[in-house]
Amino acid sequence: MNFLFAWRYFKAKKSTNAINVIAWVSMIAIMCITFAFIVVLSVFNGFEGLVKSLYSSFYTDIRISAAKGKVITLTPDQLKQLRSNPQVAHYSLMAEEKTLLLNDGIQVIADVKGVDSNYKYVSGVAEKVYRGSFLTGNDDFPTLVLGNGVENALGVEADKNVFPLTVYLFQRGATINTTDPYRSFAGSNINTAGTFMIQADIDNKFAITNLAFMKRMMNLGADEYSAVEIALVDGRKADQVKASLQTLFGAKYRIETKYEQNKSLYSVMTMEKWATYGILTLMLIVAAFTMIGGLTMLVLEKQKDIQALKAMGADNRLIQKIFLSEGLLLAGLGAAAGIVLALIFCWAQVKFKLIPLEGGTFLIDYYPVKILPEDFILILITVIFVAVLASWFPSRKAALQPIELKT
Template sequence: MHLSFAWRYFKAKKSANAINIIAWVTTAVIAFATCCQVLVLSVFNGFEDLVKSLYSSFYSDLKMVPATGKTFVFSVDQLNKIKQQPYVQAVSMVVQEKALLQNGEHQPVVNLKGVDENYAKVSGLPGKVTTGKFDTGTSDDPHLVIGYGLQNAADITVNDAFAPTQVTLVLPKKNSTSADPTASISEGFAKAVAVFTIQQEFDNNYAITNIDFIKQLAGLAPDEFSAAEIKLKYGEDIDARMADLQKGTGNTVTVQSRYQQNMNLYNTMRMEKWAIYAVLTLILIIAAFTMVSALTILVLEKKKDISILQSMGGTRSFIQKIFLSEGLLLGGIGAFCGITLAIVICLLQIKFKLIKLQGGSFLIDYFPVKLVASDFLLVGGSAAIIALLASLAPAIKASRQAIELK
């Protein structure tokens, strides 16, 4: 019954026009705040999905790295044991090292990644090649697949119409103890045959080549690697399989999921998302102050109604519920309108790409959005809680009012 009283008070024309104005301003501010919250969360969801898809092109489902040091010994038997696991689709062994890439006067430092013939089965990078063909060559004839940014930085030619650029790679030798600095480094030559484009972090820093070529330059043993990258079969539980592999490899190797390989990135994105959400919640809190004003004035206007209810046996709890429900109505209607408007805007953006990104350095030219049901529950719940807290003081004031029937 208290809900019907609250609804009557909400839709009834007030004697003071200011109450109507304050009530509708409160509802509009709540609608605006909830709309902004859903829009911002949806844009962050869209960018998060975009970044994850880009990073999944470079990082494998699981990655085995040494618990200490830069390399670990991995025998053929150990490799075969992992390949035989029913949940493993493919395994690629990797050696990674910092190297100096020399092309004339250009000498950028790169992350040189040596991969085996199975790399295309665990990584989406070969599908991101925009010029040339993904081919790492052999130890005797090594090829280089470089990022687009690195190509520009080192002025490397990768074009069928011209001879591909042959670059010099300089990297440190393992466990070199010579007093001669030149003896602690080694040089090799590789032919740039392809360019990939994923994301600026990778495009500017990474070059892919043959694993045996890097091993020879770095002085690594045949069974010595920097990592083992693993692709799981579709639908496998990554966390469960990561735990299984960790049990089987002991303490010398750490198994990482794709999330753990990029933990700093994902944590930063999550923190930014919730920081913006917290800032927008302040708008709801500001709206709560106008709600307090509207309900307080309403309590003063409905003194006679409250007294009549009290004389008819209405308890304090019943009267409190009326004005708490009134506050929830203001917050609920505002939140519903705001969330509905945000959904409409997001659907229009998804279909028509109305809002564009400024500049031409992005892989897409529009703001990506993704609607997530949990965001609606979070935003709606926040609005309801704030509305309930804001209506608490006026509701208590109404319940404690003395009976006045004059």
């Protein structure tokens, strides 16, 4: 019954035209903010999905490294148990160290990863090679796949470089030779084979070669490695697999999921999204003040109706429900219109790429959007909560009006 009264009040012509104007203004404001809610959060989801997919090309589902120091020991028995884990699809052993790369006097510091032949099964780096090929060579003839930023800093084209680079890294267990510091470093020539491009943080830092070469350069033993990276059958079970592997390997090993390897990145993206949600919620609260004004004026307009309803036996609770329903109706219609417009806009952005990304330096040339059902639920809950708060005071004022009997 209360919604029936609310609908009649919404459609009925008011004696004061300002009430209609304020009601429509509040609806349009809620519509615009709901539209902005969905579009902005969907763009955040699109960028988040894009960034995660890029980082997923380099960072694997699980990484096992040393809790202290840089080297771990993996016995044949441990590797056998790792292979027998039904959740482990593939694993790759690696040796990684910060190195100095030289090209005809140009010096660049880069993290060089030595990987085995399984690396292409645990990461997507090989698919991100855009110049040359993903060839890491062997111990006798090593080749290097450079990140795009490292390649630019060295001033080479990896697939056309005639002269080899020189790589230096500090020898494990060596002490600094003050007379000839280079004697404390292992050095070797290495050719380049290709270039990968994933994301600037990765491209500017990493280069990849073969495991045997890096183990020799780092002076590692047969069972010694820097890390082992793992691809899971089901990446959603990473936390469960991490717990089982931690039991297998013990506290001396650091076991990290993909999220934990990039915790700061994911935290920043989450904070940005919630900060945007908070700003839009504040805008919605400001828009709700127009609803408060409109409902307050409607209460004054319908004083005679309130008196009549109370005279016929309506209690304060019913009167309050009527004007609460009026507020929810205004907010609901505005939110529904905003959702429809946002869905149309997001579909058009995906289909026709309405808004391009300026600069031309991105992997995509338009703003990505990704609509998530949980965003709709969150937005609807927020709109309803703000609408109830905005409607509470005018409806309470209407309910507490005394019955005045005129003689």
